[in-house]
Amino acid sequence: MKIAVLGNSHIAALKQGWTALAARCEGVDITFFGQQRDGLKNLELSEGRLVATNPVLLESLRFTSGGHSFIELAAYDIILLHGMALMGHAIAPRQHFSRKALKAAFQEGVKDQLSYKLLMLIRSATDKRIYLGHEPLKADIRRKGGQATRGYEAWIAAANREFYEPLNAEFLSQPLKTVVNGSATNMTYSKGSKRLATQEGMGEPAHPPKDLRHMNDEFGRLWMMKFLNGRGIGTWTEAELALLD
Template sequence: MKIAVIGNSHIGSLKRGMDMMKAKEVLYDLCFFGARGDGLKSLTVEDSSLVPSDEGTADAIAFTSGGERRIDTDGYDAFLLYGMEARPFFIAEDRYYSSAVLDRAVDDVVEGSLSYNTLQKLRTITDKPIYIGHNPMRGARRNEGPQDVGPYERGIALLNARKYAAVGATLLPQPATTIVNGNGTAMPFAQGSKRLAIGDAHDDALHPSVDLNHMNDDFGRLWLTEFFAHLS
């Protein structure tokens, strides 16, 4: 199975995480198409492909993919959209929300993001499986309070039921072993993160220590391990 991984700087942890894995652990053939920031907003639909409309983004995805300057959907069996402003959602168990309130909240979380816009473009040219990985939850130190991931898991299920299922996509949670306080990522995974390599002087440069939004290679390895298990 060949999978196109499409994303912004967050795919750096996945790409380097896969390099850490043993050959027998890499169960699927992944090709990465990445650009920093919101560069992928320039993707346009041409025939069965997503094609960047600017040279900088084309150069970036060519570097991350090993030479491909467009994403030809005919060449892949499935797609993973990772990062790109996709967000999780949290639903408290002891609170009641009307259906209208939930629908509005879900729309607010999903619509307008680079991830969802890219998903909609893909859906105009392919009916193959599409998976979504949200931005990692912000790095946090484990506190003494509740560690319940129930609100997070219910939120992921709600987003799938009320939004992603309608377009044949599946939102995946980040590994439970990386979560602290029910809504953050354990601090060790937020330390030592690096910029996405796209062929310039900033390739693999360390993010500032105050950046708690990007995750390191260990996080990427764990995320892909669970992704492969889900596919299997």
């Protein structure tokens, strides 16, 4: 099975996570295609391929993927779009919206996001299911009080029901184990996060301690384990499965 992961700096954690898990997923090949910030906006569709329209992005594609100059959509069984301004939210308790209002909110919220533009670009070339992961919830310390994730889960479910499912796409949650205070990521998973290397010699320097948006290798490992398990991929222990949700 071949999987393509497209995204911005947030795929760095997923890449590290996959490195830790790859040996346990026999027959699975995952290729990452990334560029910092909104660099993937410079992709265009040509004969079933996503190709770079400038040399900087071309270099990033080659480096992050291990040598691929373009993304041959038909070559991949699964396509995952991660980050790229797609955000996670929570619906407050006792807050009720009509289906019409929810659909309008999702449309307004994502129409200008790179993740949505890439989703529609890919959708114009293939009808295969496309998965989307949001940028991690902002990191926070765990505070006293309720830790229920129902509002966050409700947002994910509503987004899929009212917006993504009709596009044959699926909006994914981050592992609930990583969520604190209902709609934030536990600070544990932001410590030591690394930058996405996009060119030779760049290395993977750590983000500054004040960065609360990028997550570390352990977050990436849990995220990828959850994603793969959800697709029926990999062999995991009961203890590991208990960590996912």
